[in-house]
Amino acid sequence: MKRRRFLTVSALAGFAGAVPASIAAAARVDREPGPGTTDATNERASVATAKDGAGQRFHRDYISYREGLEYYVLGNGRIQCVLQTAATAEVGTHCGLFVMSPEHFSRKASSYLYHPERGAENTRFFVTVNGRGYVPEFATSRVTWDFPDGVPTLRIEWPAGDVIVVEQLTAPMGMPALVRNVFLRNTGATPVTVTARALLYPNLMLFDEYAVDREKRCLTTRGFRVLHLASAEATSAADRQLTFDFGSLPPGGDRSCTLVLSSDDFWTGTAPGSVSALRAKSGEYWRGTARIETGDAGLEKLFNVSKAGMRAAVAWNGKMDGGIWQYNLEWVRDQSMVAVAAAMCGMSDPAADDAAPRLLERMLERSVDTQGGTVDSSRTRTPDMMELDQNGALLHALWTHWVWTGDDRLIKKNLSKITRVGEYLQKAEFVDADSGLLKNTREYWERDARYGVREGFESSYQLWSIVGFEALADMTADIGGSASAAQRWREAARKLHGAFLTHPRHALVEQGVLIKRRLPDGSVQRLFEPPNRASLPQGMPLAMERESFCDPDTSCVLPIIHGIVDARGAIAKATLDAMETLWNQRWDGGGYGRYHVTSEPDSPGPWPFPSMFVARANLEAGNHDRVWRTLRWLMETQGGAGGAWWEFYGERPTPPLPPVGLVVWTWAEIVMFFVHHLVGVRPQPRELILAPHLLEGLDTVRAELSLRGSRREIILRRTGGEERAVTGGRQFTAENGIFHLPYNAISSTIECHVR
Numbered sequence: 001m002k003r004r005r006f007l008t009v010s011a012l013a014g015f016a017g018a019v020p021a022s023i024a025a026a027a028r029v030d031r032e033p034g035p036g037t038t039d040a041t042n043e044r045a046s047v048a049t050a051k052d053g054a055g056q057r058f059h060r061d062y063i064s065y066r067e068g069l070e071y072y073v074l075g076n077g078r079i080q081c082v083l084q085t086a087a088t089a090e091v092g093t094h095c096g097l098f099v100m101s102p103e104h105f106s107r108k109a110s111s112y113l114y115h116p117e118r119g120a121e122n123t124r125f126f127v128t129v130n131g132r133g134y135v136p137e138f139a140t141s142r143v144t145w146d147f148p149d150g151v152p153t154l155r156i157e158w159p160a161g162d163v164i165v166v167e168q169l170t171a172p173m174g175m176p177a178l179v180r181n182v183f184l185r186n187t188g189a190t191p192v193t194v195t196a197r198a199l200l201y202p203n204l205m206l207f208d209e210y211a212v213d214r215e216k217r218c219l220t221t222r223g224f225r226v227l228h229l230a231s232a233e234a235t236s237a238a239d240r241q242l243t244f245d246f247g248s249l250p251p252g253g254d255r256s257c258t259l260v261l262s263s264d265d266f267w268t269g270t271a272p273g274s275v276s277a278l279r280a281k282s283g284e285y286w287r288g289t290a291r292i293e294t295g296d297a298g299l300e301k302l303f304n305v306s307k308a309g310m311r312a313a314v315a316w317n318g319k320m321d322g323g324i325w326q327y328n329l330e331w332v333r334d335q336s337m338v339a340v341a342a343a344m345c346g347m348s349d350p351a352a353d354d355a356a357p358r359l360l361e362r363m364l365e366r367s368v369d370t371q372g373g374t375v376d377s378s379r380t381r382t383p384d385m386m387e388l389d390q391n392g393a394l395l396h397a398l399w400t401h402w403v404w405t406g407d408d409r410l411i412k413k414n415l416s417k418i419t420r421v422g423e424y425l426q427k428a429e430f431v432d433a434d435s436g437l438l439k440n441t442r443e444y445w446e447r448d449a450r451y452g453v454r455e456g457f458e459s460s461y462q463l464w465s466i467v468g469f470e471a472l473a474d475m476t477a478d479i480g481g482s483a484s485a486a487q488r489w490r491e492a493a494r495k496l497h498g499a500f501l502t503h504p505r506h507a508l509v510e511q512g513v514l515i516k517r518r519l520p521d522g523s524v525q526r527l528f529e530p531p532n533r534a535s536l537p538q539g540m541p542l543a544m545e546r547e548s549f550c551d552p553d554t555s556c557v558l559p560i561i562h563g564i565v566d567a568r569g570a571i572a573k574a575t576l577d578a579m580e581t582l583w584n585q586r587w588d589g590g591g592y593g594r595y596h597v598t599s600e601p602d603s604p605g606p607w608p609f610p611s612m613f614v615a616r617a618n619l620e621a622g623n624h625d626r627v628w629r630t631l632r633w634l635m636e637t638q639g640g641a642g643g644a645w646w647e648f649y650g651e652r653p654t655p656p657l658p659p660v661g662l663v664v665w666t667w668a669e670i671v672m673f674f675v676h677h678l679v680g681v682r683p684q685p686r687e688l689i690l691a692p693h694l695l696e697g698l699d700t701v702r703a704e705l706s707l708r709g710s711r712r713e714i715i716l717r718r719t720g721g722e723e724r725a726v727t728g729g730r731q732f733t734a735e736n737g738i739f740h741l742p743y744n745a746i747s748s749t750i751e752c753h754v755r
Helices: 003-018 272-287 297-313 332-345 355-366 389-405 409-424 459-478 483-502 554-561 570-582 608-621 624-636 665-678
Strands: 025-028 046-049 069-075 080-086 096-100 126-129 132-134 142-146 153-160 163-170 177-186 192-199 207-213 218-223 226-230 236-238 241-249 254-263 291-293 456-458 681-683 687-690 700-707 710-718 724-727 730-733 739-742 749-754
Touching: 069 142, 069 297, 080 297, 126 153, 126 163, 132 153, 142 297, 177 192, 177 241, 177 272, 192 254, 207 236, 241 254, 291 297, 291 665, 297 332, 297 624, 297 665, 332 355, 332 389, 332 665, 355 389, 355 409, 389 409, 389 459, 409 459, 456 459, 459 483, 459 554, 554 570, 554 608, 570 608, 608 624, 608 665, 665 681, 665 700, 681 700, 724 739, 730 739
Parallel strands: 710 749
Antiparallel strands: 025 046, 069 080, 080 096, 126 132, 126 192, 142 153, 153 163, 163 177, 177 254, 192 241, 207 218, 218 226, 226 254, 236 241, 291 700, 681 687, 687 739, 700 710, 724 730, 724 749
16 A cells, blocks of 8 residues: 555544544535635535434544645744644645643644634634635645744745735744734735634633633633733724724735734733734744754755754643654653754753753653653553663763753752663663673563563663763763762673674674664564464554564664764664665655564554654765655655654554654654764763764755854865864864864864865
């Protein structure tokens, strides 16, 4: 089955599984039009209804995953907004808006403005020209990202007869509010009469009280939270609607208005000066984050939307849903990856409730138990089910925040607990007495004994323990002040590293290739053999295949990414060559599956963030064609227009599995690709390492990054000659493509000449 076919099937499968069988038959229906809609917007989708016509209908916007949908995620840690575009009326409301709080996870249907009968229809801006109503239509509107002054801004441009309407949506920093600036211009040859409406129809399951302040032109609804919709330019306010009478617009004439949707009673001011002050504050924040210029618009969009997505996904208190509209759960693994990328982006100010420090604080406070074990999917597991990579990933995230910012306060405050995170990995139930490698019956992608996972050594668990022990050694020495304890952790990393690659029985290398899993008797676990395939989701490969292979697995490239294996060596080459079997396994259109499709308990399909694993490793290895192929796939596949990618692209039986949502981790992988690999910025406790990998086709890259309290400009130029870095009047030559720069030698600009 082709990948695009999966998108169609998943919508129907998810829909049917979410409601009783008696209401799961699809039928085309007509409903009353929303205010101001045109004939085109009254086309109705296929929705679930009873065969006898008596059942309740679900609005087409109920489903998050359909072909023809794109999402644009906007937020600031206090409010989270998703703009939906829909290629046809059947798949959803075009330019429908979904609003949530990042600290209270939701599904699409439990977002603040989702209406059970009208979905997101009422969230649009309605314009009437000479008595005829208009809303944005897919064929004639244009939705784009813009970043004026660095501020993530959604721009919607659409015609209402001869009037061009431009909407600009921003989430100003520091408050739970969405600002919607609307501009209208008459492009016709004759005057027109223009009115408009904005509605506040909240989710009836969350809000049950309504109020209108006609003097302040403010609508309010109360319930689970409090929502206000206000505009100083509104000419009247009535039950659930603001009206704008713009009067007669001559040819070339224009009008504008500003609407503010705010949560709780944090702020309800709508005066132009108030909105301008918010815009200035947001510009100040976003100018302090990372900026990368490559000369390639597609690459720059990937980076910018990933920054914006991470900031929208992480709440002011560090809470983060692993998959928006999907999981409603937290993982130390996912949060650690986002904390690393946020530190690289300069989202590191605790006073601003920034993403990196708040994620780390929350994990240490709520997601690490007294023994040092970590939480996944918002729960604590038994030792045999622990995701042992999470401990090392958290240690690495803490270290990354420290070396990027120079701020050690969080680590000082929690050093004893941080040490227990490392000590947990040395517990006897995990550590093999012979090799010292870690073992249990859980694997990286969360399969366990039910899926045929046997007790053994998982590659990623060793990799992240090595990385984590090295990080803990640095933190123990420089912050804890104990050279002897630091040496113990460094020795633990060294021994584990050696066993990982060279142990005669348990090394995670087989015939020159990194493998996923080895058993205690020394044999490779080549197959997953579930004890009861019939208990697995029916129709999925692991439930049906006679042989379900473990390798290749994209997690096996992580040692290449983190330098545990030489990226230009034979093992890395063979491993990356093996990964090519994961591209277009049982689909077309591109993308890597996370592992061999025959052992997939979900449906076949490409996964964006594991695809970025492979892209990061291939850039380190110099396989530029493969890197470009992955990046272009992200740009061109569904999700690329809005810059918000689903966890994977494939059929999803819902239930027993949750609906497919937008996974935050993908944005983190994209940011790390650019900062850590392409620009190659790798701060250490006592020096700055630059290991740039200038992608083929790019001759100059400029980056502005916040590093240890200072703004630094890093310029990469392809010169073809001697590799050298120039900064502060001094020149440094590269060692195997790597520059070592003492911090006291760095000026505000570093220029690197590379091949």
